[in-house]
Structure formats: C-alpha cells, structure tokens
Amino acid sequence: MMDKLFEQEIQKQSVFLDSNKISPHYIPNELPYREKELKSIIQILAPALSGKKPGNLFIYGKTGLGKTAISRQVVEKLLEYAKKYNSKIDSVYTNCHIHNTQYRVLINSLNKKGFKDLTGYASSHLYEKLLSYVDSDGKTLIIILDEIDKVKDINELIYLLTRSNDELEKGHVSLIGISNNVMFKEKLDPRSKSTLCEKEMVFAPYNAKQIQEILNQRVKIGFKENSVSDSAINLVAALAASENGDIRYSLNLLLKGGELADNAGDNQVTDEHINTARKIVEEDIVLSLIDTLPEYQQLVLFTIAKLAELGENNKNLLGETIDTWISGEVYKHYTELSKQFGKETRSARWFREYLKDLEMTGLITTTMSGAGQRGTTQLIKLAFPADKILNVMKKQYDL
Ligand SMILES: Nc1ncnc2c1ncn2[C@@H]1O[C@H](COP(=O)(O)OP(=O)(O)OP(=O)(O)O)[C@@H](O)[C@H]1O
Ligand SMILES: [Mg+2]
CATH class of the missing domain: 1.10.8.60 (Helicase, Ruva Protein; domain 3)
Structure with missing residues (x-):
C-alpha cells in the first residue's frame, strides 16, 4: 500500500523542473539589471584586496529588489578573489530579523566563525573574542548586517563594531548594513548615521x-x-x-x-x-505581518477582530452587517481583554498610536465620522477577514 502511494507520488507529473530554483532563497548566477549596483559595491570593497579598509556601506530600497542577493554574491566573489591573490579577507552574514540585538549579532557572528559555547558571556567578552579573531592574522572582516533596522540597540552595535578599528593592531572591520525601511536612517544617532552611511546605495524598483x-x-x-x-x-x-x-x-x-x-x-x-x-x-x-507585530498592537488588532466576529451576527436597523466600530468602544473592549489576558492596559493615547501603526501596515482602515451630536469620532474597520486574523492570534493567545 505504502509502496504504491510512493510510486504514485513519484509518477505524478509536475510542471517543475526544479522548484528550489524558484524559491526566493535561491540566488541565480546572473542578476540582470543590477550591473551598476554590482559595480559600485565592488569598487567600495575592492580596497580590501590590497589590505586597506573598505568604507562602510548602507544599502536600502524596497522589499524584493535584490539587496540581499547582490550583496551576498559580491562578497562571495570577493572572497574567491582574496584566495586567488592571497589577501586576508573574511566575511560574516547576520540576518538581524532573527538576531535582533547587539548581543545576538555578536553570538551569531562568532558561532559562524567556529566559536562554540558562548552563552553566558557578556557582550564585552564576545567583542574581545571577535577582535582577537580579526587581529590574529590581520584580516579584513566584512560584517553584513541584513535587515539592520531590526536591531534594537543599533547605535551601540554600530559604535562597538566600528570602534574596533581603533583598537585593532592589525586588520579591519567593515560594515554592510541593508534595510528596506527608508525611515531607519533617520532614527540613528548622528554619529552612527555618519559611520554606517559612509557610502550609501539605493536599489530602485x-x-x-x-x-x-x-x-x-x-x-x-x-x-x-x-x-x-x-x-x-x-x-x-x-x-x-x-x-x-x-x-x-x-x-x-x-x-x-x-x-x-x-x-x-x-x-x-x-x-x-x-x-x-x-x-x-x-x-x-x-x-506573517500579524505574527511579527509588537504585542500591544496585536492585542488591539485582536480586539477589533473579536468585535468583527461578533458583528457578523450583528445587523443595524437597515439589516446591514456592522463592520465599523467607534474607537472609544474598541478601547473599552481592549481594556477588558488586556485585563483578561493579564497584560498591562496602555493609555488611550498609546491606543491611538497603535491604531495609527496598524493602519500603516494596512491591516485596518480608519475614518473620521462627520460632526454629529457627539462630535467627530474615529471609526475603525478591519481590512482583512476577521476569522483569518483570529486564527493566527488564537495560537498567540493560547485560546
Ligand atoms: N536582478 C535580479 N535577477 C534575478 N533575480 C533577482 C534579481 N533581483 C532580485 N532577484 C531575486 O528576487 C528575490 C528577492 O531578492 P532579495 O532577497 O535580494 O531582495 P531584498 O532586496 O533583499 O528584499 P528585502 O528587503 O525584503 O529583504 C531573490 O530570490 C533574488 O534572487
Ligand atoms: Mg533582503
């Protein structure tokens, strides 16, 4: 029986030759329409081949435009050349969406360089380890920080990593920061900003x-x-x-x-x-957007979805389903739910901030009602079916 099922699966016709090559994780050898960007990155990194410190580089542009693919490909190629010409160049890649603090970035980088059993050490110790790794043979270490906007203590991280260049006797550390968040740069300290953005590149759509x-x-x-x-x-x-x-x-x-x-x-x-x-x-x-929302925003969204779920059975005088809620009412329900879940209830002012954030992600829409007896009020509507949202959130809140 099982053999037959396996045979059937194998015999199944498929439109794919190799579905892995369609996966967004696959990086093809040729990346057309990015020749200009490729050339600029090579020019920025090339000094490393003759033992000089390349400038730090900040790459930004909207999602899915080849920032990760191209940076990784160039650095890989650079390492090949380094081998050929006997230059001491090394690189380490961190996806900061997963490793989102200075500490985690350091741990990940050292792990990738073969250092094990690092948990329990302070950041300063990890930093020393990284320094001696670079210093040991005077290499140039290119640190790629992808989705760099996700690092919570980013100013400290940039400061730490670039300070290393003053402390190293031999070798250098260079940063490549990548982000699809255009506002990110503006959130940096002026000093981190000028350090990271020594060189800058925008990927156009x-x-x-x-x-x-x-x-x-x-x-x-x-x-x-x-x-x-x-x-x-x-x-x-x-x-x-x-x-x-x-x-x-x-x-x-x-x-x-x-x-x-x-x-x-x-x-x-x-x-x-x-x-x-x-x-x-x-x-x-x-x-996946809901999954990555901060907890407070999730709870606000959850409240609205709960109301929407109830609203399915709720009709107004004209027999229409109610799908819009007054923000004051949502806030009332939100405070009840946060108590129920044992979460801190944030103030109405914060609540309004969360609504703004949720609207930015496109998960809800808000409008102001016309001036009525009670003055203007904010009306909230879900932009996505309530049951789908609740399905994800039920896992989150263990319901
Ligand atoms: N010029 C190109 N030629 C071929 N494939 C490309 C090109 N640009 C991007 N891709 C492919 O598109 C997918 C997404 O690219 P990549 O992951 O580099 O995007 P990104 O700019 O880093 O996006 P995000 O900001 O969301 O991380 C990858 O599979 C990549 O191989
Ligand atoms: Mg990317």
Whole structure:
C-alpha cells in the first residue's frame, strides 16, 4: 500500500523542473539589471584586496529588489578573489530579523566563525573574542548586517563594531548594513548615521519589462519547457510591478501557481492558477505581518477582530452587517481583554498610536465620522477577514 502511494507520488507529473530554483532563497548566477549596483559595491570593497579598509556601506530600497542577493554574491566573489591573490579577507552574514540585538549579532557572528559555547558571556567578552579573531592574522572582516533596522540597540552595535578599528593592531572591520525601511536612517544617532552611511546605495524598483526578463530567466531553470504560459508570466510581472517591483512576491506567485497546477494535474501554469496563487500569497503575507507585530498592537488588532466576529451576527436597523466600530468602544473592549489576558492596559493615547501603526501596515482602515451630536469620532474597520486574523492570534493567545 505504502509502496504504491510512493510510486504514485513519484509518477505524478509536475510542471517543475526544479522548484528550489524558484524559491526566493535561491540566488541565480546572473542578476540582470543590477550591473551598476554590482559595480559600485565592488569598487567600495575592492580596497580590501590590497589590505586597506573598505568604507562602510548602507544599502536600502524596497522589499524584493535584490539587496540581499547582490550583496551576498559580491562578497562571495570577493572572497574567491582574496584566495586567488592571497589577501586576508573574511566575511560574516547576520540576518538581524532573527538576531535582533547587539548581543545576538555578536553570538551569531562568532558561532559562524567556529566559536562554540558562548552563552553566558557578556557582550564585552564576545567583542574581545571577535577582535582577537580579526587581529590574529590581520584580516579584513566584512560584517553584513541584513535587515539592520531590526536591531534594537543599533547605535551601540554600530559604535562597538566600528570602534574596533581603533583598537585593532592589525586588520579591519567593515560594515554592510541593508534595510528596506527608508525611515531607519533617520532614527540613528548622528554619529552612527555618519559611520554606517559612509557610502550609501539605493536599489530602485524594477519596471514590468525588467521583471518579465528576470522571471523568464528563472522560469527557464525552474520549470519544464512550456509549463508556464506567456500570459501567466506577463500577469505575474504586472502584479509585481504594481508592488514596487518586488521579485520575491513574483517568485512566490510562480511557486504557488506551479503547486496549484500540479495539484490539479494540469500541465501548464495559467492565469487562473496565478490569480488563485495571488490570494493565497497575499494571505500569507498578511498573516506573517500579524505574527511579527509588537504585542500591544496585536492585542488591539485582536480586539477589533473579536468585535468583527461578533458583528457578523450583528445587523443595524437597515439589516446591514456592522463592520465599523467607534474607537472609544474598541478601547473599552481592549481594556477588558488586556485585563483578561493579564497584560498591562496602555493609555488611550498609546491606543491611538497603535491604531495609527496598524493602519500603516494596512491591516485596518480608519475614518473620521462627520460632526454629529457627539462630535467627530474615529471609526475603525478591519481590512482583512476577521476569522483569518483570529486564527493566527488564537495560537498567540493560547485560546
Ligand atoms: N536582478 C535580479 N535577477 C534575478 N533575480 C533577482 C534579481 N533581483 C532580485 N532577484 C531575486 O528576487 C528575490 C528577492 O531578492 P532579495 O532577497 O535580494 O531582495 P531584498 O532586496 O533583499 O528584499 P528585502 O528587503 O525584503 O529583504 C531573490 O530570490 C533574488 O534572487
Ligand atoms: Mg533582503
């Protein structure tokens, strides 16, 4: 029985040649339309080949534009050259979304360089270890801090890592910070800002034509011939172009579209698959967005979703479902829920801040009601089905 099921799975037709190549984690050898950026990064890092300290670099631009892929590819290539020309260059990559404090960045960097059993040591000790790692053979260590905006004590981290250059007898430390948060730079101390942004680079969005070309290249290596219709590729490119040229989004659409085609036993990905994929991918994005919200905002969102769930059975005098709530009422429910969950109740002023943040993420919309008997009030509406939101949050709150 089991053999038969395995055989059936193996025999199953698939539109994919190698679905790993469609994954956003895969970095293709060629990254078209980024030649200019590639050249600039090489020029910035090249001094390391002759033992000089490269300038620190800050790269920013919207999501899915190749910032991570290109930086990693250039640094890898640089290391190859370093080997060839006997230069002592080394690099370490940290995704700060996961390692989001100075301490965690240090631990991760040292772990990656083979240092084990580091827990329990103070940051200063970890820093000393990193220094002696660089000093031991006078290497240039390029530290890539991806999603650098996520580091909570970022000013301290930048200060610490760049101060090392004054303390090192041999070798250097250089930073490459990457972020898709345009406002991040403005939040830095002036000193950290001028240190990190010694050199700066912005990744501009790709246009629909460029996205199409990039996708064609990926489809060729990831899908069987003729397994994606031209019209489906055009549709994906158009959708991604309207999302600021986000290539990751377009790859996710293709991946999901391919899976849908496979599940349905179809031998070509068509517009229909892509349209369904779009709904699924968008849901995934929203759900992961909720997952990463700070706790207080989550609780506010949870309150609104709870009200929305109740509202399904709640009709106004005209028989319409109530889907909009007055902020004062939401706040009242919020205070009750936070007590119920044993969480600190934040003031109404903070509550209004959280509403603003939630609106920025696109999870809710707010409007001001016209002046009525009670003056103007803020009206809140969920921008996403309540049951989906509650599903994610139920896990969070263990309901
Ligand atoms: N010019 C390109 N050619 C081919 N593939 C590309 C190109 N630019 C980006 N990609 C692909 O798009 C995906 C997303 O790129 P990447 O992860 O580098 O985005 P990012 O700018 O770092 O986004 P984020 O800010 O969200 O981290 C990757 O799979 C990458 O290989
Ligand atoms: Mg990235």
